[in-house]
Amino acid sequence: MACCLWGKYAEQLEEHLQKSNDSNVVCLIRFAKIGFYKGDVQVTNAFDASLIQFDPEFPETLALKLRVSNDEYALALTDTKREKRLRKDHTVHWNNVEIKSISEIMMAPVEEGCKIICLIECMDTDWSWFYFGHNSCKSKALILKSKEGGILFSNEKPLFWCTSCHATVTSVAPKYKLHMFVKDDTSTCKLMMLDSVRKLIVGCEAEELWDGSYDEIEDPAYLPQPIRDLVGKSLCFGVTLGSENVANGSDVFLVSQVCSGDKILQIE
Template sequence: MSKMTTFVPLTKLRPFKDNWRIQVKCLHSWKQNTPFAGDTFEMVLADQWGNKIHATSKRSLMQRIQRVFPIDSWGVIEHVTVTPAGGQYRTTNYKYKMVIAEDAVLSRSDLADDRIFLSLANYEEIENGTKRPAFHVIGRIHELGDVQTVQVSGEDRKRVQFRLVDAEGNNLACCLWGTYAEQLEPFTGKDQTIICLIRFAKIKEFRGELQITNAFDASRLFLNAMIPEVTHLTEKLSNDDLSVGLVQKPSLYNRNDAEIKTISEAAEATQVEICKIICTIEAIDTDWSWFYIGCNRHQKRVNKIPNVDYGRMTKKDKPLFRCEHCRSNINTVGSKFKLHLVVKDDSATCNLMLLGSVGKSIVAVDAEELWDGSYEEIEDPEILPEPILSLVGKSFCFGISITLDNVTNGSDTFVVLEVCSGDKVLTIETGSQSNSDMVTTSSTMSSRSAMMLDQISSDECPTPITKRKEDDYDLQDLTSSSKKQCIKIIKQEKTKND
């Protein structure tokens, strides 16, 4: 191989001559058809200094070029020309593009350099419009919808929509088409972490929101790739406790700009969005356990290793669990909140789910303190710790996420992003009862300021209700002051009249 000094950096290429000699790596290649150029073979090349350039050639040269320049390989090109780069979408920011003609001399290179030359975009730059095309974006997939087939210009095309989230909790709308959407089909409907890297991404505006999408076949998609950038992001997400539904990061939305809606308005929403609702907790939905056993590092649910007697174990026994995120057997596990609440306002009733620290913000104690130490599944979900039962009848302002499942599938369960506070809440009337009939109590919960609206009407029954569907119920008196005291709810059987 020739010495590096004999190769010209891509940034030195100019149109005044065509006798350039370069050593480059093929980052991506694809076939393209345009009305002006017809069928062409396109490439993105990088040199050893990290400079990138878009290259094009006639379709007839494709096989010859691919033999020397398969993707991710290095080669040498002699006798190339450059012309001004144009068009609405450009894969690189360089002002020229390379033309590989019939007289170009192609040969392989023995340069060993595994770098992939990422130019990762900052989410804020994308959102404020300062990021130019030809960027690469990485993030964790959130709110992954189903792969749908839609009509575009009279043709059926596959499409999938989701959001990308970075380590700081910033998020971007994303929509992938065609074969890119098909790559995500195996992941739909599954609870797992997916780190997505889109190379040579494109920005477009859809319904007033900037959206990341693939630029026809010019983009390249990587899912959970074994590269340092993905590993680094995974570690940061894990350290920031963003792994359970990404609801523990309040910066997913601008809470000051979130609109306050009634429950019926949230249920009738036609697009994915963030909003606030002011509601009263009517019941704890005991169809679900109030906690799950999760990995302390990633907050993800773990699976029990079989053939172990978990019923006799205590917190000190530290049994082994399988964490698919860690991909190992671990004993650093504990109980994490997963509260399912039935809430109501004057317009309707819905279900809310609060995970992790969001649940702690209204219970005011750690899940570990309420947990009885057993790793066995709950036998009677209606036996609840007193701090959780005491939530019934209290009112809060919740910041919720309206997801694709709510919009397209009619799900009436919303994920709570944060327990909100703010003077704006006090000015909202809830129909028959205004907020002037409510008083606010100051409470500091889990180092967060939570707005709790206690209704003082004597008509409100303070007794906790565990099920909306239960018509008859009796409850024992809540007299214990112990945090770990559990209250058994005794159902009254209906007598059959002869």
């Protein structure tokens, strides 16, 4: 949508751009005028009545900046899609699903659920083992910080922006998201586990393993003991082959199910 500023507003914008090193500027126009120009909607200043502010410190502005400038945005989009698919997958009857080898799932021609029996070799510590998720929708929530880097609070709770609800939220908690390298006799691949990991770490919520810090993780190689204990285990996983695997050849598979109880198949 076009935005046309003139007079002192254009000068203010020009001046701000000269001063600012930031390539992404959020411009808030209050009392703006919505008009039409050559058939398209256009926002302009309403003569001298409009007020213009650059990068104001509102949660909405900070969230908007995060979403357009942050690499995590792409990740957040994929996550929502994956998690939606995960929910849909409850209709898969995992007891009836075929057990396949890793080399078979790498070459799978169709999107489907299947099982693999494999050994957890190590955790992929390029990724954090948890993400902050909005409690009601489980989607990724981004912590909101001021320009100086301080966390914003509302009623003493840190403020987050939910990437799915598109709203500021405070009911946020760490949720599991484990990336791990696994192998069988045929090949190796990566698995990504969300909440289904709880079945392996019996009765333990991600929040209980979390150190309580909202700061960025200084040492992603540090993992809580119950997660480190997973390394070396041979387990049967129900994985969901998505279009990123079948069409795009991704070797990262989403775990939808851990076959538990008497169905845990030990290959050693």
